[in-house]
Amino acid sequence: MERDMISTLPKTILHDILSRMPEEDAVRTSVLSKSWAEAWSTYPILYFSDTMIVGTFPRPWEDFLRKRKNFIDHVKRTLLRFHTQGLAIKQFRLIINFDLQYMSLDVDHWLKLASESGVQVLEICLPKGHEQDEKALDPCYILPTGIIEAKSLYKLVLMGGIRVDQAFLSHSVKFFSLRVLSLWSVLLEDEQAIEHLISCCPLIEDVTLKCCSVLNNGGIGGLLEPRTSRMQSISMNALPKLKKVDVQGIPEIIIIDAPSLEYFCFCPGGDVHSPFKMNFDKCRNLRVLYLWSLKSTTITDKWFLDLFTKFPFLECLKFVNCTMSETINISSAQLKVLELSNCSNLKEVNIDAPNLLSCEYSGGGASKPIISFLNSSSNLEVKAFIEIDFMEVGNLREIIQNFKPQNVLASLSLFIHQPIVVSIN
Numbered sequence: 001m002e003r004d005m006i007s008t009l010p011k012t013i014l015h016d017i018l019s020r021m022p023e024e025d026a027v028r029t030s031v032l033s034k035s036w037a038e039a040w041s042t043y044p045i046l047y048f049s050d051t052m053i054v055g056t057f058p059r060p061w062e063d064f065l066r067k068r069k070n071f072i073d074h075v076k077r078t079l080l081r082f083h084t085q086g087l088a089i090k091q092f093r094l095i096i097n098f099d100l101q102y103m104s105l106d107v108d109h110w111l112k113l114a115s116e117s118g119v120q121v122l123e124i125c126l127p128k129g130h131e132q133d134e135k136a137l138d139p140c141y142i143l144p145t146g147i148i149e150a151k152s153l154y155k156l157v158l159m160g161g162i163r164v165d166q167a168f169l170s171h172s173v174k175f176f177s178l179r180v181l182s183l184w185s186v187l188l189e190d191e192q193a194i195e196h197l198i199s200c201c202p203l204i205e206d207v208t209l210k211c212c213s214v215l216n217n218g219g220i221g222g223l224l225e226p227r228t229s230r231m232q233s234i235s236m237n238a239l240p241k242l243k244k245v246d247v248q249g250i251p252e253i254i255i256i257d258a259p260s261l262e263y264f265c266f267c268p269g270g271d272v273h274s275p276f277k278m279n280f281d282k283c284r285n286l287r288v289l290y291l292w293s294l295k296s297t298t299i300t301d302k303w304f305l306d307l308f309t310k311f312p313f314l315e316c317l318k319f320v321n322c323t324m325s326e327t328i329n330i331s332s333a334q335l336k337v338l339e340l341s342n343c344s345n346l347k348e349v350n351i352d353a354p355n356l357l358s359c360e361y362s363g364g365g366a367s368k369p370i371i372s373f374l375n376s377s378s379n380l381e382v383k384a385f386i387e388i389d390f391m392e393v394g395n396l397r398e399i400i401q402n403f404k405p406q407n408v409l410a411s412l413s414l415f416i417h418q419p420i421v422v423s424i425n
Helices: 011-019 023-031 034-041 061-084 100-116 145-149 193-199 301-310 390-400
Strands: 045-049 091-095 121-125 155-159 162-164 180-184 206-210 213-216 227-230 233-236 244-248 253-256 263-267 277-279 288-292 316-320 327-331 337-341 348-352 358-364 370-375 381-389 409-417
Touching: 045 061, 061 100, 091 100, 100 121, 100 145, 155 162, 180 193, 193 233, 301 327, 358 370, 381 390
Parallel strands: 045 091, 091 121, 121 155, 155 180, 180 206, 206 244, 233 253, 244 263, 253 277, 263 288, 288 316, 316 337, 327 348, 337 358, 348 370, 358 381, 381 409
Antiparallel strands: 213 227
């Protein structure tokens, strides 16, 4: 009989093996041997989702209540075991889809136990919330101030119906170890709340803000119904470690003073008609810039000239659903990746980038600009995704000839629309 050598490995190595397996397979290892059972029972990455136990509707109401209770007991029992045995929790991920109001006290208790167990990564995903309810009547889970007592926390992800209130922001202890902050559809007390929160993270490296809202309490004396509104602006200052910013749904003003910033992605979201205002000139180390849905501001030739002057290390540029001037000239010795996707008005693009390795263009309809490579690398790959009507197949040669010189075209993908069949014909 062959000896089971894997089961004799140190527990830290068994934990590493579990982290590389699909969760359902990792669970099954607990029946292999006593060593694997102990490894699974002390595995410091905890993931709980009520759909795993409760399932989805339709189902008998009594069955749902029983399974919901089983889920609550399971999470509590697991966290208590880690807490009482002094076991560390590296990652705690919680996904809840039903009855948030009923479970809020339980969630408070779970977060307290996780915090006291040295949690490093905390991810909370809750249902709906204010995004579905403009009048702010839909209950949100109020994040407890005790969560900031988790001094080991370096990554915090909040998604869905979560409210960060003023008591949380004015708490004396702050996120001194936090490096990654991600807020999706979170409700904030006021416009400056997020700025105050980020400013209390001196080691922050990565910030993601998507579709967050602000609570308006209804005027003088709060006589009017509270309502929510989209955040209008954001400012990030005095953050020497900040390297990555991803912002969506803040339409007007972005001010960033972060000398170490390397990655910036921005999408205003919604129907934005006012001119886009952005000031991140001090981020001289910027290497990646993604801009999405800039319809209110025309990106001109001068814009590109200023861009490469301000950011001499820029290597990757991506534009999606942006408004361009008819002719743009891109000249950069550092640029390696360029993407132009569904950019309106564009008729001519002249690219002088000797170190460019990848260029992608996608578009459709009347937008078929001439794209010229004035000075290109022998390793350059050009990918074109072009949507054409079936009646335009005969013009395919003309479309391909818009890429000059034509020997740089390494691949071409075509999506040809099917003819629309009219019922009366």
